[in-house]
Structures are given as structure tokens and as C-alpha cells.
Amino acid sequence: MKQLLTKKPLELVMGDVPQPALQSPGDVLVKIKAAGICGSDVHIYHGTSPVATYPRVMGHEVVGVVAETGPGVNRVKTGDHVIIDQVISCGHCYPCSIGRPNVCCHLNVRGVHVDGGYREYMVADQAALHLLPPELPFADAIMIEPLSIAFQAKARAQITAQDTVLVLGAGALGKSLIKAIQLTGSTVIVADIVEERLNEALRLGAHHAVNASQQDMIAAVRKLTGGYGPTVSIDGAGVADSLAQLAEVTCNAGRVITMAFLDQPSPVAQLKITAKELDIRGSRLQCHKFAEVIAAYRNKQLDLSGLVSHIIPFADAQKAFDMIDAKDPAIQKIVLVFD
Numbered sequence: 001m002k003q004l005l006t007k008k009p010l011e012l013v014m015g016d017v018p019q020p021a022l023q024s025p026g027d028v029l030v031k032i033k034a035a036g037i038c039g040s041d042v043h044i045y046h047g048t049s050p051v052a053t054y055p056r057v058m059g060h061e062v063v064g065v066v067a068e069t070g071p072g073v074n075r076v077k078t079g080d081h082v083i084i085d086q087v088i089s090c091g092h093c094y095p096c097s098i099g100r101p102n103v104c105c106h107l108n109v110r111g112v113h114v115d116g117g118y119r120e121y122m123v124a125d126q127a128a129l130h131l132l133p134p135e136l137p138f139a140d141a142i143m144i145e146p147l148s149i150a151f152q153a154k155a156r157a158q159i160t161a162q163d164t165v166l167v168l169g170a171g172a173l174g175k176s177l178i179k180a181i182q183l184t185g186s187t188v189i190v191a192d193i194v195e196e197r198l199n200e201a202l203r204l205g206a207h208h209a210v211n212a213s214q215q216d217m218i219a220a221v222r223k224l225t226g227g228y229g230p231t232v233s234i235d236g237a238g239v240a241d242s243l244a245q246l247a248e249v250t251c252n253a254g255r256v257i258t259m260a261f262l263d264q265p266s267p268v269a270q271l272k273i274t275a276k277e278l279d280i281r282g283s284r285l286q287c288h289k290f291a292e293v294i295a296a297y298r299n300k301q302l303d304l305s306g307l308v309s310h311i312i313p314f315a316d317a318q319k320a321f322d323m324i325d326a327k328d329p330a331i332q333k334i335v336l337v338f339d
């Protein structure tokens with residue numbers, strides 16, 4: 001089978017390797033049909049991921065068809081359409097013991113710490129597979145993964161209809177956040193520096209847009225919230241000063257959610273956190289959110305179409321990464337598709 005190996009940063013090698021074999025009774029062989037390219041894959045490709053190891057087969061947004069099942073498999077059958085959960089946890093550590101395997105002390109993430117889905121076949125334990133509605137196109141089904149990341153942030157922020165939520169950044173992550181948060185009935189404010197992104201965010205359900213290149217973001221958001229600030233703010237931008245800005249703008253007793261893997265320090269005055277009793281919470285990957293996203297799709301609350309901008313054959317994966325490096329503004333989401 002063909003696999004795309006990132007031998008080291010900036011070196012992709014398309015090669016022929018043996019198809020993986022089932023190892024345990026609960027294992028499932030999945031024929032990959034589509035794999036998304038995410039911002040974190042681009043970081044791994046560039047060598048700027050603080051967590052990835054090399055050589056690595058990237059790809060954590062992965063859907064396919066069940067090709068073979070081990071003797072102990074009872075959750076899926078040959079021919080089922082599935083999405084593969086990227087989180088592999090130990091099941092024994094403190095986070096695992098309290099139901100938070102996405103931050104397992106011995107966490108492995110497919111496509112980051114172990115090989116992912118930029119290959120024609122993959123083996124995974126049946127527990128990692130979630131059934132897809134068969135009518136859902138594979139390229140659209142990819143979006144379940146980024147939406148699960150947004151659902152995790154929504155859960156970490158404990159958003160209710162009472163909340164006013166500031167989403168900082170209206171890029172790919174920001175758009176997924178808006179889609180997830182608008183299901184809560186809360187008021188959504190989005191801030192970005194690109195007008196087209198803000199217009200798209202409004203189209204997706206945000207109530208207010210703030211162009212931070214034209215006005216003072218903090219002052220504008222305060223004005224929209226009666227001077228109090230949002231009750232929840234989520235950093236979907238992940239730039240150096242975003243945490244400090246969100247700590248500044250968020251209402252007393254509010255929640256600030258971080259999502260970036262930024263390893264440079266962000267200066268935040270402790271006074272802001274203490275005096276306002278802010279909860280600053282990280283949100284990483286997702287915990288049991290695939291099922292929630294798929295249920296929201298099935299209930300017609302969540303539209304998965306129209307988010308993928310480019311569909312490219314897996315054989316042309318290098319071209320896809322070159323397009324991303326060329327920073328074509330038309331690129332929203334690239335999905336690699338397999339025969």
C-alpha cells in the first residue's frame with residue numbers, strides 16, 4: 001500500500017509498505033477514504049510542532065471503510081463507514097481515571113506520536129471507531145474531527161444560553177467553534193483582523209463581529225456587552241498576546257479557554273485572574289465528542305457541508321502542502337482523498 005511518510009521536517013516521502021495486519025482480537029483494518037490536512041499537520045510538516053516525533057505518518061482527521069475485523073469485534077462490520085478517534089490513552093493514570101483520556105499522562109495521538117492516516121490502510125482498536133451515516137460524503141465527514149475539537153472547548157467552557165461568548169480568531173478553528181457554540185443558544189461575538197473571515201463567521205451564526213485591525217478589540221467587545229465583557233472567551237487565534245487580551249476583556253467570574261500549542265510565554269497579570277476569579281482552562285483534542293458531533297449531524301442541528309475548499313488525490317499530497325505553503329487565501333480546508 002502507499003503511505004506518505006514525513007521522514008523529517010519538510011521531507012515527505014511517498015512509499016510502498018506492507019499493509020498493516022490485525023494484532024489483537026478487537027482490531028479493525030480500515031481502508032482509508034479521506035484524510036484532512038489540519039494546521040497541526042502543517043506544523044509537523046514544518047518541524048514546528050512541540051509534540052510530534054519523526055519519522056511520522058501524519059493524519060489525524062481520518063475516515064474510511066471497514067475492510068477486515070478481528071474475531072472479538074462487535075461494534076462494526078465490513079463495509080461500515082467509520083471515523084477514527086485520534087486519542088490513544090493508557091486507561092490507568094489520574095486523567096484516565098476521572099474520564100479525561102484526552103489528557104492521559106501517557107497520551108499518544110495518531111498522526112502525531114504514532115502513525116496516522118496518510119496511508120491507504122490503518123489498523124485501530126474497535127473502541128476508536130465511530131460509525132458514520134452512510135450517506136455522508138467522506139470529504140465532509142472529515143469535518144467531524146475539527147468540530148469535535150470545538151465541542152470539547154464548548155464543554156470545557158460549560159457554555160449555556162445565558163453566556164456571551166467571545167471567539168478570538170475566525171480562521172478554520174474559529175469557524176468550527178462558532179458552529180459548535182451556536183448550538184448552545186448563547187450570544188456569540190467573533191473578533192478577527194480579516195473582514196472576509198468575519199463575514200463568513202456572521203453567516204455561520206455569530207451575532208456580532210469585531211474587526212480588530214480597525215478598532216480596539218477590547219473596547220469594542222466591552223461596548224457590545226454593556227461594559228462587562230463576555231462571560232466566556234475562547235482563544236481560537238493562538239497568538240502571543242491573545243491570552244492577556246482575553247484575561248483583560250472577560251467578565252468577572254468568566255471562563256477563558258486556551259487551545260493553542262504556543263510555547264512562548266504570554267504575560268498575564270495575576271491580578272486579573274484573582275480579582276475577577278477567572279477560570280483559565282485549557283482544551284485539548286476531545287473526550288467522547290465524536291458521538292456528540294455525529295448525533296448533532298444526524299439531528300440536522302449541524303451542517304457539515306461547505307467547509308472543505310479543496311479535494312486533492314492522496315497521490316498529490318506534496319502538491320497540497322505546497323499550496324498551503326504558498327498561502328493561497330482560497331484554501332480553507334484541504335482533504336486528501338483515496339481511491
Ligand SMILES: [Zn+2]
Pocket residue numbers: 038039040041060061146
Ligand atoms: Zn487537527
Ligand SMILES: [Zn+2]
Pocket residue numbers: 089090091092093094095096101104105106107
Ligand atoms: Zn492515561
